[in-house]
Amino acid sequence: MPIADPERPVYSLVVPIFNEEAVLPILLHRLDTLLPKLDGPAEVIIVDDGSRDAGSIVAAARARDDSRFRYLALSRNFGHQVAITAGMDVARGDAVIVMDADLQDPPEIVLRLAETWRQGHEIVYAQRLSRQGETRFKRLTARLFYGLLRRLTAVDIPENVGDFRLVDRKAIDAFKAMPERDRFVRGMFGWMGFRQAAVPYHREPRAAGETHYPLGKMIRLAFDGIVSFSDVPLRLALWLGTGVSAAALLFGGWVVWEAMHQAGFVAGWASTVVLLSLLSGVNLLMTGIVGLYVGRIHAEVKNRPLYVVGRAVGFERDEAASTDGESARYVGPRTSGPALRIA
Numbered sequence: 612m613p614i615a616d617p618e619r620p621v622y623s624l625v626v627p628i629f630n631e632e633a634v635l636p637i638l639l640h641r642l643d644t645l646l647p648k649l650d651g652p653a654e655v656i657i658v659d660d661g662s663r664d665a666g667s668i669v670a671a672a673r674a675r676d677d678s679r680f681r682y683l684a685l686s687r688n689f690g691h692q693v694a695i696t697a698g699m700d701v702a703r704g705d706a707v708i709v710m711d712a713d714l715q716d717p718p719e720i721v722l723r724l725a726e727t728w729r730q731g732h733e734i735v736y737a738q739r740l741s742r743q744g745e746t747r748f749k750r751l752t753a754r755l756f757y758g759l760l761r762r763l764t765a766v767d768i769p770e771n772v773g774d775f776r777l778v779d780r781k782a783i784d785a786f787k788a789m790p791e792r793d794r795f796v797r798g799m800f801g802w803m804g805f806r807q808a809a810v811p812y813h814r815e816p817r818a819a820g821e822t823h824y825p826l827g828k829m830i831r832l833a834f835d836g837i838v839s840f841s842d843v844p845l846r847l848a849l850w851l852g853t854g855v856s857a858a859a860l861l862f863g864g865w866v867v868w869e870a871m872h873q874a875g876f877v878a879g880w881a882s883t884v885v886l887l888s889l890l891s892g893v894n895l896l897m898t899g900i901v902g903l904y905v906g907r908i909h910a911e912v913k914n915r916p917l918y919v920v921g922r923a924v925g926f927e928r929d930e931a932a933s934t935d936g937e938s939a940r941y942v943g944p945r946t947s948g949p950a951l952r953i954a
Contacts, residue, residue: 621651625698632666661688674925681925724777733779
């Protein structure tokens with residue numbers, strides 16, 4: 612039985628999914644329990660990041676039958692950070708809560724986030740006290756990543772904080788004005804400032820299914836965070852190049868000295884090969900670091916839409932909407948920020 616259209620929501624819950632059919636029924640049940648406990652009307656925006664399982668069917672059906680839910684399906688897999696951005700772009704609430712679908716971030720913590728927000732904080736992030744169900748290797752690499760990030764960037768990114776957070780409308784509007792393509796959402800909110808507060812919690816094991824953030828994606832996310840908020844790699848390249856050049860100059864001076872004062876001096880093949888290999892390797896390293904930044908500049912200047920939406924269910928109808936409530940509209944590029952296309 613469809614639920615009557617609610618008034619404009621106070622809270623918007625953005626939940627990105629990717630092949631989450633195993634956990635989605637559990638998630639929907641816990642959200643049904645959570646929403647009545649909030650101190651204002653709420654909406655749930657499920658962002659499907661190119662799922663290939665039955666989870667998309669379940670999510671779209673819920674959006675058709677329950678007006679508290681909306682379903683936004685991207686045309687392909689654009690990545691977790693972009694899916695979060697898509698959900699925040701269409702969120703209507705005064706406070707937007709971002710949470711993963713795997714239930715490692717318990718939905719019940721949203722009540723504590725909302726309470727802290729009501730106290731006057733504009734960004735409230737959930738900080739993990741423990742990480743149950745994760746391997747020792749993952750916990751170690753996470754600790755190393757946060758430690759390295761804090762040392763390489765001037766942005767205050769708290770340790771053991773992911774994307775599970777509540778963001779006030781003021782901060783959401785600032786976020787939507789940031790148009791970069793390689794997005795590191797937690798770093799972007801850290802860069803903004805505003806009044807921020809932490810809500811500690813114990814992260815639970817994944818409720819069902821398998822993780823969609825393997826080591827490769829974690830490494831890429833780490834690179835995105837470092838390159839997006841730090842020029843330290845470029846400065847390291849400069850100092851390393853300077854150091855190697857100085858060492859090569861000293862070595863060249865020593866060779867000239869030996870050639871002038873030692874009869875029959877013949878340069879050794881080993882030293883030549885070692886020196887050439889070292890300089891070539893350093894040159895390739897420097898070129899790679901510079902190329903990484905140049906590649907990101909190239910991606911930015913193309914000014915392509917950040918994502919393309921293939922299907923939307925549960926959104927307000929406009930004059931171009933189809934009869935089943937699935938939008939077929941196009942929202943053009945903003946003056947700053949990604950374009951949203953609903954095909």
